[in-house]
Amino acid sequence: MTTPSASSSGTFLIGGDLPVHRLGYGTMRLVGEGAWGEPSDPIEACLVLRRAVDMGVTLIDTADAYGPQIAELLIAAALYPYPPGLVITTKGGVTRQGPTRTEYVGRAGYIIQCVEMSLRRLRLERIDLYQLHRFDPRTPVEETMGALKQMQDEGKILHIGLSEVTLPQIEEARKIAPIVTVQNRYSLADRRHEKVLAGCQRQGIGFIPWYPLAAGKLLNSHNPLAKTLAEIAARHSATPAQLSLAWLLHRSPVMLPIPGTSRVAHLEENVAAAELHLGMDEWAEIDAVAES
Numbered sequence: 001m002t003t004p005s006a007s008s009s010g011t012f013l014i015g016g017d018l019p020v021h022r023l024g025y026g027t028m029r030l031v032g033e034g035a036w037g038e039p040s041d042p043i044e045a046c047l048v049l050r051r052a053v054d055m056g057v058t059l060i061d062t063a064d065a066y067g068p069q070i071a072e073l074l075i076a077a078a079l080y081p082y083p084p085g086l087v088i089t090t091k092g093g094v095t096r097q098g099p100t101r102t103e104y105v106g107r108a109g110y111i112i113q114c115v116e117m118s119l120r121r122l123r124l125e126r127i128d129l130y131q132l133h134r135f136d137p138r139t140p141v142e143e144t145m146g147a148l149k150q151m152q153d154e155g156k157i158l159h160i161g162l163s164e165v166t167l168p169q170i171e172e173a174r175k176i177a178p179i180v181t182v183q184n185r186y187s188l189a190d191r192r193h194e195k196v197l198a199g200c201q202r203q204g205i206g207f208i209p210w211y212p213l214a215a216g217k218l219l220n221s222h223n224p225l226a227k228t229l230a231e232i233a234a235r236h237s238a239t240p241a242q243l244s245l246a247w248l249l250h251r252s253p254v255m256l257p258i259p260g261t262s263r264v265a266h267l268e269e270n271v272a273a274a275e276l277h278l279g280m281d282e283w284a285e286i287d288a289v290a291e292s
Contacts (some may be wrong), residue, residue: 026258034099060190106136
């Protein structure tokens with residue numbers, strides 16, 4: 001039996017020059033509940049990261065707010081020196097005061113500090129993709145984006161992305177610096193950002209859906225969509241979660257799902273979703289139920 005590989009998800013060029021396999025891995029679940037504190041099993045956390053790379057994952061998503069700082073340190077501890085072709089994207093622009101408690105900070109000095117400290121924790125000389133975690137409504141976009149552009153001009157960032165943004169916010173940011181990815185909440189059960197996805201696809205911007213499985217809520221429900229997923233997944237000897245990830249990959253060529261987990265077995269299940277292929281009639285059946 002062959003080992004599933006993230007390479008089966010296809011390749012996307014971030015910014016036109018940074019190739020990644022489309023199915024990546026998100027690290028928020030490696031740390032404590034509510035993205036706060038140490039992992040419950042640090043050894044397993046490192047094993048998950050190493051196994052992800054072994055299975056062809058070339059896009060690992062993290063943030064300085066995960067822990068805070070802990071996820072970035074785990075990545076370096078588990079994977080440094082990094083293998084060729086591995087892209088580690090991190091985020092900054094929020095502070096964390098406790099489990100699920102955050103505050104947005106977009107001041108230039110803070111953003112620059114975020115970049116510098118992430119470089120140090122990740123043991124990198126340059127971050128290939130740095131994403132603004134959130135816009136700070138108290139700080140002008142020009143100031144926040146200007147700080148990121150400064151870091152880019154200094155060679156400390158290669159590409160810049162945004163998170164949880166609207167189309168007008170993307171266009172405003174693009175007046176200051178090129179934007180190559182958008183990381184918004186999106187899943188089969190939560191399609192609030194369809195217009196943003198469509199805009200990204202038109203412009204070749206990578207779309208990184210966070211919460212891609214809606215934390216399993218859809219999979220545990222008894223609504224028509226959950227039933228349809230279960231029925232079609234059974235036909236392919238797959239799970240509804242795998243089918244949900246496969247749907248994301250099918251949904252758009254710019255889609256870069258980053259499902260997270262703290263267990264190796266669950267990681268392997270997620271990566272296997274890259275090799276799940278349905279007929280067009282089955283995708284249409286899922287879409288029809290989801291849109292009803």
